[in-house]
Amino acid sequence: MSHSQAQPASHSDTPGKHHWHRWKRPLTMLFFLALIVLFTMLAQRIEWNEVFDTLADFKVRTLIIASGVTLASFLVYACFDLIGRTYIRQNLTWRQILPVGIISYAFNLNLSAWVGGVAMRYRLYSRLGVSKGNIAKILGLSLATNWFGYMVIAGAVFSSGLMRMPPGWKVSSNALQDVGILLLLLSMGYLAACRYSRRRKWSVRGVDIILPSLRMAILQLALGALNWALMAAVIFTLLPSKLDYPPVLGVLLISAIAGVITHIPAGLGVLEAVFVALLQHEVSRGSLVAGLIAYRAIYFILPLLITVVMYLVVEAKAKSLRISKKPR
Template identity: 85%
Template structure:
């Protein structure tokens, strides 16, 4: 870089900082207003009396088991960002990262990925002094961990033939098995790329993306698959006992794709429709819907109520949690 270019860059930095400072306050206010509106709209869509009545019909022991597995699942998902910390090589403690992961996951599940997965992460990590580029890397690695983990566990379940599609569906049982084989091949390809690829870096829209090591990639696939398995375990706990866990896991994995395609926050109605369609010959519709309603209450609503409080606490302590930037 020439001296003139360096001087031009140095002169533009204060101007960019000034522009950001000017917009920071109104954008922050807009974020909070949007969050309040979304939470209010979400709350009005919930039939709270029905939720409470459904939960009252379950044994306390069953609800405690489901809640415990839910907590474990949220911690596993939040640990995706611990991998991200290693990936970006930034000095953040687990006490700073786990709350961000838990809060983002709860908002992601209930209010869409744009609110929880993206906006909430940017808000909380920027409060911790993480640069926008590194936040994008953490977000990207978390998404990769979730979906490559999904491909791994779905590939195993689908290719094994444990889930049989109902007659008349566009996707047959044989086709589902081939989908499982394809997902396993994609997962294996990702691992092979992490191990053997000579090119390790790409730049997309100014963000540098580095291919992780094989060890990190294996950890991604294991943690991602574990989280999907724990989600299924929560549902399995709340559905009729005569259903087998592998079958419940397979149906959840199918419903996840349906939820992504429809772009409905929290997959409202999609999850229930897929479970009833695939399991109505195994259990009564009433017991399936009751179990899934309890699942939504324990895995979606309860964590959201808790994380709203967590978010307010994190915001209140933002200055104390902010890391000290080291001089470059």
């Protein structure tokens, strides 16, 4: 998405948006506090001895499988940027792009989208000679790939009825199915726009949005959905075997929205609260928490440690290049 002339401020200062901005922060804070209260109440009812025993009983084979699926997930996410390379039509090799995608994803997961998704991409792609406008296009396409992929897989899981809400919840399973149908319609609408829209370019607040081809849009939805499926597969591998995969995937998808609303880096506490709240009627709270702790270690912490080293290597190479180019 490339930058053009800014639009007049008067167009955005509508009464509806003014009221939304007024209530957005207090509503977010209330949601955040409700999750803290929920997680605190659940934490008090968890048998922590069971948590530690479950962690100690993990088989090496299970941890290796979870690590392998994590690697696959990171590679799939990095491929979002390969689509971006085609989108901006810049001559970059996959060996240049994949490290940027992997480093950005690890920092994004642990330190927020602004640090990983935005700042890290700008720094690393700038070193590869990519203009700011093209970096913005890659970032925008990556975001679209992630969330349209989310709509496809969440729509499929929710509308299928495979995800059942616990007894006594105000949000019924039928309401969840309706949400799923809506998400599928939105994702199909995106594909239809990419295929049939005669107008391919819009300017929104000074940013040009260009529709990709249908083929590229289908690839976006497939890769985005696959990454969410792999994330859930990592959790599924680490949770008790009596749980089925579709409910685990469904709970992950619900927790992702809760994490976006609260803006907490890594969704710390939010993921655990949602999983315990929605699955404690199926398995013990202690086994759930133990699996999620292992998930955080394998999917969040370990990749961050590896990518910090990768980033330092990239910076060292860039510094040595600058030194070698200095006139003597």
